[in-house]
Amino acid sequence: MSRPRLDPRALRLARQVEGGGKRPRFALKADPPALHSRRRDPRLLRMRALVPGARRPRYDWKRDAASGAPSAVPAVDPVPANEPIRVESPAFWVLAVLDQSTGALDETDLQLLSVARRLAGDEGGVVALALADPVLATAGADRLAVWPASAVDPAAAEARAATVQALVESVKPRHVLCSDDPVAGGDIARRLAAKAGLRLVSAVNSLTADGRIGRRAGDETWLQPAPALMTIMPGSFAADEQALREARPLELPPIAFEAARLANIGLLPVDPESLPLDETDFIASAGNGVTDFAAFAEAAAALGATRAGSRVVCDAGLLPRDRQVGASGTVVTARCYLALGIAGAPQHLQGITGVRHVIAVNTDLHAEMIKRADLSIIADAQAVMPALARLARQRQEKP
Amino acid sequence: MTGLAIVVLLSLGRHPATGRPRRNPDDARALATALALAATRSGSRVLAVHAGDPRAPVLRDYLGQGLDELTVLDMPSGSDPLPSLREHLVALSPDLLLTGQRAENGEASGLLPYLLAEALGMTLVPGVVGLDLQGDQGRFTQALPRGRRRQIEARLPLAATIPAGTAGLPLPSFAAARRGRIVSLPALASPDPHLVAIERQPWRQLPRPQPRRLKGSAIDRLKSMTGGGEAKGRLLVDPDPETAAAQILDRLGEIGLIRASHQSVTSRDTDGRTER
Ligand SMILES: Cc1cc2nc3c(=O)[nH]c(=O)nc-3n(C[C@H](O)[C@H](O)[C@H](O)COP(=O)(O)OP(=O)(O)OC[C@H]3O[C@@H](n4cnc5c(N)ncnc54)[C@H](O)[C@@H]3O)c2cc1C
Numbered sequence: 001m002s003r004p005r006l007d008p009r010a011l012r013l014a015r016q017v018e019g020g021g022k023r024p025r026f027a028l029k030a031d032p033p034a035l036h037s038r039r040r041d042p043r044l045l046r047m048r049a050l051v052p053g054a055r056r057p058r059y060d061w062k063r064d065a066a067s068g069a070p071s072a073v074p075a076v077d078p079v080p081a082n083e084p085i086r087v088e089s090p091a092f093w094v095l096a097v098l099d100q101s102t103g104a105l106d107e108t109d110l111q112l113l114s115v116a117r118r119l120a121g122d123e124g125g126v127v128a129l130a131l132a133d134p135v136l137a138t139a140g141a142d143r144l145a146v147w148p149a150s151a152v153d154p155a156a157a158e159a160r161a162a163t164v165q166a167l168v169e170s171v172k173p174r175h176v177l178c179s180d181d182p183v184a185g186g187d188i189a190r191r192l193a194a195k196a197g198l199r200l201v202s203a204v205n206s207l208t209a210d211g212r213i214g215r216r217a218g219d220e221t222w223l224q225p226a227p228a229l230m231t232i233m234p235g236s237f238a239a240d241e242q243a244l245r246e247a248r249p250l251e252l253p254p255i256a257f258e259a260a261r262l263a264n265i266g267l268l269p270v271d272p273e274s275l276p277l278d279e280t281d282f283i284a285s286a287g288n289g290v291t292d293f294a295a296f297a298e299a300a301a302a303l304g305a306t307r308a309g310s311r312v313v314c315d316a317g318l319l320p321r322d323r324q325v326g327a328s329g330t331v332v333t334a335r336c337y338l339a340l341g342i343a344g345a346p347q348h349l350q351g352i353t354g355v356r357h358v359i360a361v362n363t364d365l366h367a368e369m370i371k372r373a374d375l376s377i378i379a380d381a382q383a384v385m386p387a388l389a390r391l392a393r394q395r396q397e398k399p
Numbered sequence: 400m401t402g403l404a405i406v407v408l409l410s411l412g413r414h415p416a417t418g419r420p421r422r423n424p425d426d427a428r429a430l431a432t433a434l435a436l437a438a439t440r441s442g443s444r445v446l447a448v449h450a451g452d453p454r455a456p457v458l459r460d461y462l463g464q465g466l467d468e469l470t471v472l473d474m475p476s477g478s479d480p481l482p483s484l485r486e487h488l489v490a491l492s493p494d495l496l497l498t499g500q501r502a503e504n505g506e507a508s509g510l511l512p513y514l515l516a517e518a519l520g521m522t523l524v525p526g527v528v529g530l531d532l533q534g535d536q537g538r539f540t541q542a543l544p545r546g547r548r549r550q551i552e553a554r555l556p557l558a559a560t561i562p563a564g565t566a567g568l569p570l571p572s573f574a575a576a577r578r579g580r581i582v583s584l585p586a587l588a589s590p591d592p593h594l595v596a597i598e599r600q601p602w603r604q605l606p607r608p609q610p611r612r613l614k615g616s617a618i619d620r621l622k623s624m625t626g627g628g629e630a631k632g633r634l635l636v637d638p639d640p641e642t643a644a645a646q647i648l649d650r651l652g653e654i655g656l657i658r659a660s661h662q663s664v665t666s667r668d669t670d671g672r673t674e675r
Pocket of ligand 1: 286287288290309311312313324326327328329340342343344345347351361362363364379380382
């Protein structure tokens with residue numbers, strides 16, 4: 001017989017719990033079977049937490065972790081350390097040239113950084129060429145090169161192209177990514193391609209699992225290895241959630257740049273009402289909670305916002321159909337959406353998924369739109385709209 | 400005022416839904432712009448150039464826009480048009496080169512105008528929806544995203560890329576299409592070496608991209624799709640209208656949509672209860 005004999009008396013002794021008082025106490029289920037080690041066993045946890053020696057049973061629930069004993073609790077996610085990921089000398093760099101056409105990081109910039117991050121993977125590092133912005137560290141940038149004074153103006157395409165060229169020569173990135181906007185990133189990419197003799201692959205809209213890039217050409221998809229210079233189709237990639245990175249400032253090399261031949265005269269004023277909904281930047285939208293449409297029009301005009309409405313409003317003929325926001329209307333990408341008396345039905349919220357800032361005015365504290373908004377005001381829209389118009393006009397007169 | 404030599408590059412378009420050949424809308428708009436500009440300056444010439452097959456029926460539609468003559472550099476489709484176009488244009492040495500913003504066939508990288516402008520020593524202005532020439536000084540209106548318009552000044556010689564815009568294109572007139580002449584010139588055709596390494600698959604609509612999350616459950620992903628879910632913002636319950644308006648304006652100022660105000664008194668002392 002090779003199997004050791006069970007000694008019941010020794011087992012009994014091993015299971016005896018200390019501190020039981022007069023009568024001996026035993027924990028009958030001493031060790032959990034290894035197979036089910038991930039299962040939570042409350043009795044076992046309780047026993048482990050029991051403080052020995054005390055007269056009345058006392059439990060110290062932190063003891064287990066402190067003593068380093070293997071815990072029966074399934075491992076919880078470690079608290080994400082607030083330490084940024086540091087990349088010292090990566091295998092290669094990916095350069096992301098950001099537009100920041102509104103002066104801040106917008107959705108297309110974040111999408112571009114996500115693609116750069118995906119191309120960089122774990123071995124590579126991402127250099128962002130941008131206006132300084134604290135958000136960049138949480139958007140996946142390891143290094144940050146800031147546009148020089150001559151290239152801060154987004155219209156200074158020649159200076160921007162020369163900056164990118166100088167940076168490309170000093171950092172030698174494996175890939176350079178620009179936005180596809182033909183008057184911003186796309187322009188810079190083409191100038192660079194023409195100057196440096198690079199091949200440009202434009203309007204990239206997919207990244208395959210094996211690291212190739214795809215783009216549409218007529219009724220075909222063209223797949224090829226990721227090239228040195230490409231422009232990224234907006235909306236084809238999502239802005240991924242990124243771990244914190246350094247965004248360490250990177251010194252720019254000297255830039256060889258002759259005098260600019262393009263002179264920026266400035267922006268022309270545009271009537272917001274003349275813009276289609278999917279193009280405008282700022283929308284004031286009315287729902288069923290708005291009854292005073294004259295005040296609504298006045299408020300929108302004072303704010304310089306494009307008017308829109310929910311389906312109820314458009315069905316009632318209070319606004320034309322092309323002003324309807326939502327699943328069966330227009331999907332908007334404005335920077336700010338001011339929702340007046342809109343409940344926030346799913347079909348309506350689908351139309352504003354791409355909107356960064358939502359401001360809601362509603363009488364109902366529990367409306368879905370209130371949850372979606374980053375500034376919510378529980379008030380009667382009919383009272384807020386005239387006040388808004390008045391105050392906006394006042395501030396315009398004496399800034 | 401002397402006349403201008405305006406070169407317009409015309410390509411064959413492709414209807415995005417049916418795949419049928421058509422005028423490239425960008426190029427048609429560039430041609431219309433060139434013809435309108437030439438009409439305002441006496442002695443100006445519009446020199447339209449196409450690189451490809453001179454027998455393509457669509458070329459007649461361009462002539463129908465009021466063009467008298469179209470030069471075609473004869474080459475098989477799929478060959479690189481740059482060398483012969485560059486040679487042809489250097490000989491013409493135009494004051495103004497107008498092209499569409501992007502081709503609808505082939506690689507469509509929009510790079511050709513940039514390469515030609517570089518070869519001809521021209522200043523390039525992209526995305527032009529309006530232009531006004533005074534002497535050799537040009538003032539251009541550029542279309543920016545979100546409906547904004549920017550004005551740019553530059554001197555001749557200039558190249559401009561022109562988007563089709565949303566306004567309808569000029570309809571070709573049948574008589575003008577019959578009258579116009581197509582002049583075919585032999586051109587050297589070199590196959591494009593870069594296009595060989597590309598794998599081609601039929602196009603299919605890609606699903607809407609979903610952001611990768613660092614962590615989170617299925618319900619989090621669902622919420623992230625609609626943007627709904629837990630509340631995250633600032634909440635004012637029953638403020639008086641003035642306070643509410645001041646808060647909204649301050650937020651709009653922060654976002655940068657209206658000029659931020661420095662003397663907002665009401666916004667600081669919010670007498671509405673603030674929760675969360
Ligand atoms: C197939 C389908 C497609 C649809 N597509 C769309 C679409 O594309 N777009 C769309 O918008 N809808 C769409 N809908 C309709 C959608 O489901 C909702 O019915 C609609 O969005 C509700 O509009 P509302 O929020 O303006 O109105 P309501 O649901 O009536 O909400 C009114 C809100 O105003 C508030 N309110 C009332 N009085 C005041 C006041 N004095 N001051 C301030 N707030 C006040 C209320 O508390 C309430 O929250 C679709 C529906 C279906 C079935």
